[in-house]
Amino acid sequence: xxxxxxxxxxxxxxxxxxxxxxxxxxxxxxxxxxxxxxxxxxxxxxxxxxxxxxxxxxxxxxxxxxxxxxxxxxxxxxxxxxxxxxxxxxxxxxxxxxxxxxxxxxxxxxxxxxxxxxxxxxxxxxxxxxxxxxxxxxxxxxxxxxxxxxxxxxxxxxxxxxxxxxxxxxxxxxxxxxxxxxxxxxxxxxxxxxxxxxxxxxxxxxxx
Ligand SMILES: C[S@@+](CC[C@H](N)C(=O)[O-])C[C@H]1O[C@@H](n2cnc3c(N)ncnc32)[C@H](O)[C@@H]1O
Numbered sequence: 001x002x003x004x005x006x007x008x009x010x011x012x013x014x015x016x017x018x019x020x021x022x023x024x025x026x027x028x029x030x031x032x033x034x035x036x037x038x039x040x041x042x043x044x045x046x047x048x049x050x051x052x053x054x055x056x057x058x059x060x061x062x063x064x065x066x067x068x069x070x071x072x073x074x075x076x077x078x079x080x081x082x083x084x085x086x087x088x089x090x091x092x093x094x095x096x097x098x099x100x101x102x103x104x105x106x107x108x109x110x111x112x113x114x115x116x117x118x119x120x121x122x123x124x125x126x127x128x129x130x131x132x133x134x135x136x137x138x139x140x141x142x143x144x145x146x147x148x149x150x151x152x153x154x155x156x157x158x159x160x161x162x163x164x165x166x167x168x169x170x171x172x173x174x175x176x177x178x179x180x181x182x183x184x185x186x187x188x189x190x191x192x193x194x195x196x197x198x199x200x201x202x203x204x205x206x207x208x
Pocket of ligand 1: 001002003004026042043044045046047049065066067068071091092093094108109110111114
């Protein structure tokens, strides 16, 4: 998977296809993260979470890892005005493993939905190992509602989205794999869930 070719189009594509929806989901739990010190955002991408997070929590130490140099470059530009910008890591999880048991908060925005089951398990394992035993994990992702029209609608949107990203960036996943069982297996429990656009997008706050 290589997001470099998409990096310069990512902002306008998000604005045109989703308006403010994805950013509202990214920012949903920011007030609940007050007091956190060390935060890791994996697959940070274009930096919209990082900017909103550091504007709200300027004293936190934010580390952002991303496999795409061009996405990181956009994120760097977006956050360079901040007094304490993030620490940037250009690397792919889980080949790059964060330091063990140091982060109070793990953040994954529209990242876990990129992976097929086996790969997802190793990504979640590497990130979970970097969390302390009292950490939170903010998971913002596309989701499949349980039933009804909302489920059919989400299915149709997912299939268009996955077809696009598989062609554009060689995304390894063909369908969405919910990460919930993996998070539970690593000791996290769901503390809060916000849903957007008929359950198409979720912002979940998990805690250990
Ligand atoms: C769908 S984009 C999401 C970007 C952003 N977090 C957002 O909220 O829109 C996925 C991001 O994950 C990055 N990525 C993909 N695989 C990765 C990996 N194994 N380790 C770190 N970053 C990765 C991509 O380069 C891309 O920036």
